[in-house]
Amino acid sequence: MGEVAAVVQSLPRSVFQGEFHRSLTVQALDDLLTIEELRDVDPDHVLYSEGDAPSHLYIVLDGHVRLFVISPETGRRLIFRDARAGELLGLASIFSGAVQDTTAQVVYPSVIASIRRQDFMNFLLRHPSAYRLAARELSRESHANAARLRTICLSHSTQSRLARLLIEWSRSGTWTNRGYRLHVPMTHVEVADCIGVSRETVTRSLGGLQRDRVVELRGSLMTILDMTELQNRSLG
Numbered sequence: 001m002g003e004v005a006a007v008v009q010s011l012p013r014s015v016f017q018g019e020f021h022r023s024l025t026v027q028a029l030d031d032l033l034t035i036e037e038l039r040d041v042d043p044d045h046v047l048y049s050e051g052d053a054p055s056h057l058y059i060v061l062d063g064h065v066r067l068f069v070i071s072p073e074t075g076r077r078l079i080f081r082d083a084r085a086g087e088l089l090g091l092a093s094i095f096s097g098a099v100q101d102t103t104a105q106v107v108y109p110s111v112i113a114s115i116r117r118q119d120f121m122n123f124l125l126r127h128p129s130a131y132r133l134a135a136r137e138l139s140r141e142s143h144a145n146a147a148r149l150r151t152i153c154l155s156h157s158t159q160s161r162l163a164r165l166l167i168e169w170s171r172s173g174t175w176t177n178r179g180y181r182l183h184v185p186m187t188h189v190e191v192a193d194c195i196g197v198s199r200e201t202v203t204r205s206l207g208g209l210q211r212d213r214v215v216e217l218r219g220s221l222m223t224i225l226d227m228t229e230l231q232n233r234s235l236g
Contacts (some may be wrong), residue, residue, distance in 0.1 A: 016084020036113040047104040054093035063110020161195035164236035
């Protein structure tokens with residue numbers, strides 16, 4: 001176990017950021033910690049790939065993991081979402097036994113807990129309330145994926161796709177007297193992979209939002225100056 005993971009292992013239960021950890025009983029959390037293997041993971045490491053058998057459940061304790069699919073025909077990537085601290089990864093395959101339908105790749109240095117599939121299923125049998133919490137996490141994941149598909153498939157313009165993505169990101173932003181401030185976690189290429197367009201199209205669309213004073217960009221820091229207008233543009 002690395003130094004960072006060892007520190008996380010020793011921390012009190014209050015540090016766990018995800019609702020799954022926070023909602024467990026003391027007994028269930030103590031039990032969970034006995035079956036978790038914590039490790040420090042470097043950027044670009046792939047936790048699992050599309051088509052892999054579901055051998056482990058992964059929990060992000062600290063860091064940032066990107067979930068995406070790749071078209072075997074074109075090689076194009078579609079980013080579904082970025083998982084942050086507290087999120088469970090691979091849960092649908094753990095429940096169903098089906099192969100993984102996404103790839104999970106670490107973006108920033110992260111602390112990841114891994115649990116063998118059978119150990120996790122046995123844990124749920126010992127703690128029925130944890131089973132309900134896991135089902136709730138699975139429902140949230142399904143809703144998030146459906147929202148991303150609506151953005152890509154039902155939005156007719158790049159402007160509306162981009163606006164929907166920025167509104168989604170704003171939920172984790174901070175309100176200031178100038179608007180919602182947030183860190184943009186992706187390059188223009190990665191934003192393009194989120195909404196199914198080219199990098200050049202994303203650059204033009206962001207430039208238009210800045211010219212119209214809908215958003216302001218300073219490096220990776222974005223301020224949404226006019227949320228009402230951004231919402232209007234998301235309807236296109």
